[in-house]
Amino acid sequence: MKKVIVIVVLFFLWFNNTVASELVLPVHVHIVQVNEPDYKTITTIENVKKDFEYANEVWKQAGIVWDIVKIDKTNAKITKKFKSDVKWLQTKYDNLGTDTSKIKKKKILDMHKRRILFWTELTNHKKYHNYKAINVYYVPNMFSKSCGLTRMDKKAEIRKKNSMASIIAEKMSPHLVPLYPYDVCAETKNKIKTETGFSPRSWYLAHELGHMLGLNHKGTKNKDLMMWGSGTMISPGVSKKARNYYKKYLKKKLEY
Secondary structure, eight states, X not given: OHHHHHHHHHHHHHHHHHHHHOEEEEEEEEEEEOEETTEXXXXXXXXXXXXXXXXXXXHGGGTEEEEEEEEEEEEOOOOTTHHHHHXXXXXXXXXXXXXXXXXXXXXXXXXXXXXXXXXXXXXXXXXXXXXXXXXXXXXXXXXXXXXXXXXXXXXXXXXXXXXXXXXXXXXXXXXXXXXXXXXXXXXXXXHHHHHHSSOHHHHHHHHHHHXXXXXXXXXXXXXXXXXXXXXOBOOHHHHHHHHHHIIIIITTTXXX
């Protein structure tokens, strides 16, 4: 009898610790409304919910839940530089590549800053950003090889304001279609879609959400979530780092 009682007590202690360790983060999703030639909103609320279903499956191993508290349809801000910026993204920035060893560091930083500024303006960040939640903006495509982007900042004061945001592309940029046999962001032939039943876009969401918790690209390709490929592993060390970031920068800011 005593043995049974001990087992029951241990079970409840384990259960309570598990529940207590679960970290639930409020997320505000913005489906950016845009109606430009060859650049029109196609994301649906169902798309968003499906993507987060996958993201939560991945992050479950870290005891982290991304809870959608609101899905808004927000208006894009189209500036006079829109067309020229798009052309720059498709030609200059997209050709930057991953090997930047022969490019001056200042030039690389300037290019990244220009890219961030473009997306900050297009998503109308100043008008719609919710500083009490994690913000995710959905756009038709990224005008580049990328399927997602997170606006990060190393400055503590910026992180504490929670002004960072993730941007997710619904599909691959049309100008890249001739170069790929399928849409790397959404096509069913993609490995992620084949193995999980979810759109590849769902993986990019899970990956970008990691950046929202201060995680950088690190790990093994096609194994770890925070590295390129299709990996989904979140090690205990990475999970701890994400939680520490939350405690330091987001805990006092996020609320329901």
